[in-house]
Amino acid sequence: MTVETFPITRTDEEWQRLLTPEQYRVMRGHGTEAPGSCALLHEKRRGVFHCAGCDTPLFASNDKFESGTGWPSFNEPEPGSVETSVDRSHFMVRTEVHCAHCGSHLGHVFDDGPPPSGLRYCINGVALVFHPSE
Numbered sequence: 001m002t003v004e005t006f007p008i009t010r011t012d013e014e015w016q017r018l019l020t021p022e023q024y025r026v027m028r029g030h031g032t033e034a035p036g037s038c039a040l041l042h043e044k045r046r047g048v049f050h051c052a053g054c055d056t057p058l059f060a061s062n063d064k065f066e067s068g069t070g071w072p073s074f075n076e077p078e079p080g081s082v083e084t085s086v087d088r089s090h091f092m093v094r095t096e097v098h099c100a101h102c103g104s105h106l107g108h109v110f111d112d113g114p115p116p117s118g119l120r121y122c123i124n125g126v127a128l129v130f131h132p133s134e
């Protein structure tokens with residue numbers, strides 16, 4: 001990974017304290033949760049999904065769609081909330097998605113999503129905290 005500075009930086013020790021072991025594995029170790037394992041997959045209320053690492057609003061509920069993959073999927077992020085990098089792990093070239101504020105790994109983005117963006121942000125539910133608006 002390239003060394004990049006983010007508005008929010010924490011030491012590895014702080015991350016371990018702040019996050020659950022599963023969140024730490026996914027968000028700081030570029031892991032992937034088991035598909036269908038997160039309750040947020042079935043979250044249908046209106047609201048905003050925030051970063052579990054720094055509470056930045058990342059995805060609005062009206063950009064969420066059912067992709068059938070077992071991971072929460074979104075059409076597009078809140079403007080400026082996420083950044084991407086090229087991920088060449090697992091013998092694939094994928095576009096990795098991370099929080100623009102704290103650098104935590106969120107998931108990947110694919111170009112096979114529904115309109116209007118045509119994008120599918122495939123996000124680990126443990127990396128998100130849902131704030132319902134109603």
Ligand SMILES: [Zn+2]
Pocket residue numbers: 051052053054055056099100101102103104
């Ligand atoms: Zn964050």
